[in-house]
Amino acid sequence: MEILLQLVVSGIALGMIYAVIAFGYQLTFATSGTLNFGQGEALMLGALVGLSLVGTIHGGPYLGYWLMIPIVVAFGALQGVFVEWIAVRPAIRIKSEFGWIMSTIALAIIFKNVAENIWGKDVLPFPSPLSSEPFTVLGANVQPMQVAVIVGALAIMFAVEIFNRKSIYGKAVVATANDRDAAGLMGINTGMVITFSYALSSATAAFAGALIAPLTLTSATMGASLGLKAFAVAIIGGLTSGMGAIVGGIILGIAETATGFYLSTGYKEVPGLVLLLLVLAVKPSGLFGKAAIKKV
Amino acid sequence: MNFKMKALVAGVVLGFSMSGMAAEPIKIGVSGPFTGGSAPMGVSMRDGVRLAVSEINAKGGVLGRKIELVERDDEAKNERGVQVAQELINKERVVATVGYINTGVALASQRFYQQAKIPVMNNVATGSIVTKQFANQPENYIFRNSANDTIQSAMIVEEAIGRRGFKKPAILADSTNYGQLGREDLEKVLDKKGVKPVVVEKYNIGDVDMTAQLLRAKQAGADVVLTYGIGPELAQIANGMQKLGWKVPIVGSWTLAMANFIDNAGKNGDGTRMPQTFIQNPDTPKRKAFIDAYVKAYNPPGGRMPSAVSAAQGYDSVYLLAAAIQQAGSTEGPKIAAALEDLKTPVEGVVTTYNKPYTHTDHEAINFENTKFGEVKDGRVVQAK
Numbered sequence: 301m302e303i304l305l306q307l308v309v310s311g312i313a314l315g316m317i318y319a320v321i322a323f324g325y326q327l328t329f330a331t332s333g334t335l336n337f338g339q340g341e342a343l344m345l346g347a348l349v350g351l352s353l354v355g356t357i358h359g360g361p362y363l364g365y366w367l368m369i370p371i372v373v374a375f376g377a378l379q380g381v382f383v384e385w386i387a388v389r390p391a392i393r394i395k396s397e398f399g400w401i402m403s404t405i406a407l408a409i410i411f412k413n414v415a416e417n418i419w420g421k422d423v424l425p426f427p428s429p430l431s432s433e434p435f436t437v438l439g440a441n442v443q444p445m446q447v448a449v450i451v452g453a454l455a456i457m458f459a460v461e462i463f464n465r466k467s468i469y470g471k472a473v474v475a476t477a478n479d480r481d482a483a484g485l486m487g488i489n490t491g492m493v494i495t496f497s498y499a500l501s502s503a504t505a506a507f508a509g510a511l512i513a514p515l516t517l518t519s520a521t522m523g524a525s526l527g528l529k530a531f532a533v534a535i536i537g538g539l540t541s542g543m544g545a546i547v548g549g550i551i552l553g554i555a556e557t558a559t560g561f562y563l564s565t566g567y568k569e570v571p572g573l574v575l576l577l578l579v580l581a582v583k584p585s586g587l588f589g590k591a592a593i594k595k596v
Numbered sequence: 597m598n599f600k601m602k603a604l605v606a607g608v609v610l611g612f613s614m615s616g617m618a619a620e621p622i623k624i625g626v627s628g629p630f631t632g633g634s635a636p637m638g639v640s641m642r643d644g645v646r647l648a649v650s651e652i653n654a655k656g657g658v659l660g661r662k663i664e665l666v667e668r669d670d671e672a673k674n675e676r677g678v679q680v681a682q683e684l685i686n687k688e689r690v691v692a693t694v695g696y697i698n699t700g701v702a703l704a705s706q707r708f709y710q711q712a713k714i715p716v717m718n719n720v721a722t723g724s725i726v727t728k729q730f731a732n733q734p735e736n737y738i739f740r741n742s743a744n745d746t747i748q749s750a751m752i753v754e755e756a757i758g759r760r761g762f763k764k765p766a767i768l769a770d771s772t773n774y775g776q777l778g779r780e781d782l783e784k785v786l787d788k789k790g791v792k793p794v795v796v797e798k799y800n801i802g803d804v805d806m807t808a809q810l811l812r813a814k815q816a817g818a819d820v821v822l823t824y825g826i827g828p829e830l831a832q833i834a835n836g837m838q839k840l841g842w843k844v845p846i847v848g849s850w851t852l853a854m855a856n857f858i859d860n861a862g863k864n865g866d867g868t869r870m871p872q873t874f875i876q877n878p879d880t881p882k883r884k885a886f887i888d889a890y891v892k893a894y895n896p897p898g899g900r901m902p903s904a905v906s907a908a909q910g911y912d913s914v915y916l917l918a919a920a921i922q923q924a925g926s927t928e929g930p931k932i933a934a935a936l937e938d939l940k941t942p943v944e945g946v947v948t949t950y951n952k953p954y955t956h957t958d959h960e961a962i963n964f965e966n967t968k969f970g971e972v973k974d975g976r977v978v979q980a981k
Contacts, residue, residue, distance in 0.1 A: 303811060303815060306807070306811060307807065310805060314804075314805050416631075421631040421635060422856055423828040423860060424859075425831075425859050432838060433838075434838070434839055434841050436841070441839060441840050441841040443839050517804070517831065517860050525802060556805070557805065557807050557808050558808075560807070560808025561807075561808040561811050561812055565797050565799060565812070566771075566798050568808060
């Protein structure tokens, strides 16, 4: 029982990382029907920019951990605007169905290369703001930072949801998400809303990067595999549901740790991907997704 | 221009080109990962090689010729290593190559040198079969001056089971050639001691969560963790153990001395032990001179060499090779290899003094006598007591 609990706790902490990134995918998909395949790189850049501020690598530390977070979030937002401007807007303007796929992947590779040149290719430790001593809950060991990841991830997702439901700007986002053309006719600047959703999506990823970096390690290559797993989570949970990201992330995280323990660590990644295939076969819109009606 | 003048010009030009021919540098290839997770080893090795070459060139070079290095980044990738090997052999026409950090890259690449009859000095890669890949051929061009995994696995097991008396080892090895060949070696030695590992676990390069592997080891009642992997993931193991509140000693291959293990594991890495051929400890004048020169030339953070073993072995590999070229009086591969197999004068290196290091059948320069145990202590590797 203790073992199972331990696996679940570690799985949830891992899954919440996937969930925040998956949430970022959903934000842009909802408003523009496009995804940023560089979402993992947005996370990586957030973590590395954070490291430059709080670590000892570029003559720092310049700031405390908690002061660094808003700067990283602002950086992430700018980075998202940049991605939308360079890679997505041209594709939307010419009504290209798939141009944004290649251009966001291209930008992701460019970001990774730039990061490798600024921060090097080595893996760097990230100073932890909280004690790394674990405490025990019902026999399972939990690190304070793992709790911070879970709480932080949930907090940012709820903040975005509340913003979308309560504020007038959020309503513009929701309107654009429901029907971009109608929203445009109603006087909503949908182009602005899409840019904003990209800013928000990269900001959440950058925040996630700064949050998880003390647990994982930081490097220019950290984004690639996390971004891919999170994409699987977004598909499993459904690209239109915030709840889906959380549940999908937790499912994948627990599936990975549990398979590693009960079956074999060599097959750790398999069940998540099998689940992905199953969802695609049985309920293509995802566990929580709304079926999309494609107008021809 | 009159005839005399022409003759003079022609004579000068001819003279220059002839002296140019005589002093044409000896090209030596350097292949190693200078980027990625293995980079601390590759870069340290390269820096050690450069130090040795600049010293040798300052003293007039070998056979009156300067040594010129042709460095290539193999990125720890097998396919890239193969490209590098072909380029160094066919385009750069090197007379020998030093390097190889990654066992897999060495195994994939060195066949081209074997075919071209050009010697390779493996100065870091430790897989037991690296020098035996062509042992059945009449001439073997693969030499090594690092502590191979047969030595290391025996030492690891002796330290954990023999000296410290642990009875239930868990093996954690990464899924690369290096990790899996090392795991086989460990299992063989354990088997000879009549000990069976309680669990044998695998993980991938880049894994950020080791909970499953470590829980299995903990549940099986392991009292020591034996590792075969490289820095970043080894750090995840040490950190993961702390996450689980499980503390048993880690004993593993020499890579536990890498700066990216020590830094990323922090205090969780303290007490970790690994076999080392070289520790950054100026206990002889030769070693002091080497360490001072290295720190002065490359100015590593905190004055700590990122991978002291790689640097020292890289440095020694050049001196061994230079001695062989000098003795052979030639830069032809077969003659260099023959000279290496029968070195007349001892070569003083920083790891040890090599007295007849190689024979026709034995291409390993390092043995049990010149390998000791290092221990991580306060962010540095010190000699284990």
